[in-house]
Amino acid sequence: xxxADSPDVPPAPVPETLAPVRVYxxxxxxxxxxWLNAVTLLVMLMSGLMIFNAHPRLxxxxxxxxxxxxxxxxxxxxxxxYVRFGETRIETTGxxxxxxxxxxEEKTWAFPGWATIPxxxxxxxxxxxxxxxAWVLSVGLTLYMVWSLFGGHIRRDLHVRRAEWSPRHxxxxxxxxxxxxxxxxxxxxxxxxxxxxxxxxxIFGLLPLMIFTGLTMSPGMDAxxxxxxxxxxxxxxxxxxxxxxxxxxxxxxxxxxMMVILAGPINEVRSMISGWFTxxxxxxxxx
Amino acid sequence: MSGVLLPRRRLxxxxxxxxxxxxxxxxxxxxxxxxxxxxxxxxxxxxxxMNRASQRALMDRDALAREFTRADLSPVFRSNGTKLPDxxxxxxxxxxxxxxxxxxxxxxxxxxxxxSMADIRAMPQRTQITRHDCVEGWSAIGxxxxxxxxxxxEAAGVKDRARYIVxxxxxxxxxxxxxxxxxxxxxLHPQTILAWAMNGAVLPIxxxxxxxxxxxxxxxxxxxxYLTGIEAVASLDQIGAGKGGFWEDRIDYEWxxxx
Numbered sequence: 001x002x003x004a005d006s007p008d009v010p011p012a013p014v015p016e017t018l019a020p021v022r023v024y025x026x027x028x029x030x031x032x033x034x035w036l037n038a039v040t041l042l043v044m045l046m047s048g049l050m051i052f053n054a055h056p057r058l059x060x061x062x063x064x065x066x067x068x069x070x071x072x073x074x075x076x077x078x079x080x081x082y083v084r085f086g087e088t089r090i091e092t093t094g095x096x097x098x099x100x101x102x103x104x105e106e107k108t109w110a111f112p113g114w115a116t117i118p119x120x121x122x123x124x125x126x127x128x129x130x131x132x133x134a135w136v137l138s139v140g141l142t143l144y145m146v147w148s149l150f151g152g153h154i155r156r157d158l159h160v161r162r163a164e165w166s167p168r169h170x171x172x173x174x175x176x177x178x179x180x181x182x183x184x185x186x187x188x189x190x191x192x193x194x195x196x197x198x199x200x201x202x203i204f205g206l207l208p209l210m211i212f213t214g215l216t217m218s219p220g221m222d223a224x225x226x227x228x229x230x231x232x233x234x235x236x237x238x239x240x241x242x243x244x245x246x247x248x249x250x251x252x253x254x255x256x257x258m259m260v261i262l263a264g265p266i267n268e269v270r271s272m273i274s275g276w277f278t279x280x281x282x283x284x285x286x287x
Numbered sequence: 288m289s290g291v292l293l294p295r296r297r298l299x300x301x302x303x304x305x306x307x308x309x310x311x312x313x314x315x316x317x318x319x320x321x322x323x324x325x326x327x328x329x330x331x332x333x334x335x336x337m338n339r340a341s342q343r344a345l346m347d348r349d350a351l352a353r354e355f356t357r358a359d360l361s362p363v364f365r366s367n368g369t370k371l372p373d374x375x376x377x378x379x380x381x382x383x384x385x386x387x388x389x390x391x392x393x394x395x396x397x398x399x400x401x402x403s404m405a406d407i408r409a410m411p412q413r414t415q416i417t418r419h420d421c422v423e424g425w426s427a428i429g430x431x432x433x434x435x436x437x438x439x440x441e442a443a444g445v446k447d448r449a450r451y452i453v454x455x456x457x458x459x460x461x462x463x464x465x466x467x468x469x470x471x472x473x474x475l476h477p478q479t480i481l482a483w484a485m486n487g488a489v490l491p492i493x494x495x496x497x498x499x500x501x502x503x504x505x506x507x508x509x510x511x512x513y514l515t516g517i518e519a520v521a522s523l524d525q526i527g528a529g530k531g532g533f534w535e536d537r538i539d540y541e542w543x544x545x546x
Binding site: 224236 | 322332335337350421422426
């Protein structure tokens with residue numbers, strides 16, 4: 001796998017048959033947007049957890065406050081911390097609900113200081129970070145969507161061909177991923193079906209969902225665009241969906257990082273910086 | 288059993304927390320330092336102005352907040368902030384059913400007013416069932432009745448120079464009186480009312496008796512309770528610490544709380 005690539009081999013002295021094939025894989029807007037998002041989503045997540053700490057309870061419907069039934073809550077008893085899903089309570093002392101800060105003090109905010117911006121409770125500062133970077137995220141996503149549409153990124157790279165939709169093809173790709181058998185040679189230059197579906201799902205699904213559920217929590221936006229409330233079933237439902245979608249993005253991030261590591265982290269990260277990707281050589285005995 | 292397990296569990300948790308904290312300490316305090324740097328604060332605060340400008344551009348001046356039905360009311364309407372103003376003066380008013388409570392209208396107005404609760408109730412009333420959104424994240428739906436602020440401002444003859452309305456309150460937090468303010472767009476908005484009734488009954492003390500502001504397109508801390516005065520001003524610089532509200536002055540909540 002990755003050991004076959006020697007990233008620093010100068011191209012000239014190598015015999016032609018072994019010369020690594022390099023392809024221009026990521027254009028500049030993709031690279032800029034990728035790294036901008038890496039920072040933005042981290043800030044959004046950590047400042048979002050700070051905002052969640054102000055009221056660590058989630059509801060379905062138009063309203064929801066302490067006297068109402070929360071479907072999810074993080075809380076503390078007199079000596080433990082816990083997470084509650086419906087009726088199921090899981091003890092999380094030390095991590096969620098009750099934890100110890102850098103100064104050795106015990107705290108009962110939901111998410112611990114190492115996971116939030118800033119590290120100690122400050123709702124105003126958390127909102128300042130969150131609501132500024134929300135602009136970076138929204139404007140960046142909009143520009144990237146427009147560029148993807150008109151610049152051919154969707155047509156060339158993300159468009160799912162008819163053959164790829166076949167269950168056989170998808171199942172084959174799932175099996176290959178499960179066996180960590182990644183595409184090599186020419187095939188590695190293109191996104192496979194699972195990659196395409198993941199990127200489409202994030203760009204056109206999760207990120208817009210985050211932005212619109214975020215806007216639904218704004219009383220001003222609810223007056224400007226009342227359909228937001230109908231779309232998500234109320235401000236508190238939107239807040240719950242916002243929280244769930246945030247963790248789906250974290251899940252995407254974890255799988256994404258795992259795949260980068262398994263597929264050859266140096267080559268992958270370098271291609272997201274310079275744009276040039278070295279194709280992994282074909283396996284021996286394969287065409 | 289829990290008596291045996293808990294100390295050890297807590298010990299492990301604490302030890303784990305300390306190890307994690309020690310490793311992350313330089314990084315995290317670095318993040319907090321960035322967060323508090325004046326230039327960073329200034330850049331991040333641009334978000335508030337962008338939110339205000341874009342929301343004002345997107346919505347009609349009079350775009351209404353969603354109004355609900357009685358079936359949608361929160362079973363219990365949570366109160367927040369001051370639940371009972373301290374001081375003998377308020378207690379005397381409360382004991383008398385706020386019969387002698389007065390609210391003044393002053394500042395940049397042609398005819399300063401001092402209105403009794405009877406005056407307030409004698410004006411044309413608006414009843415609305417709306418959602419109250421706390422900056423912390425929770426929401427509660429309540430029914431509110433009272434005169435539109437717009438009518439009171441018209442009665443007082445607000446001058447053209449007035450750009451903001453300041454709301455003075457009877458409750459003190461840490462020895463300072465609560466106050467809030469908004470611009471003329473929200474002051475003149477049809478749903479901006481001075482509510483004296485909630486859910487068909489006289490406003491409870493915990494929710495701001497005898498009179499509170501409803502400013503439906505903004506977050507809960509803007510909805511000043513225990514109102515004693517309305518003041519029309521050209522600038523907020525000389526009011527409080529100059530940021531337009533009690534929490535704005537103290538812990539940097541945004542003055543524009545539409546998001």
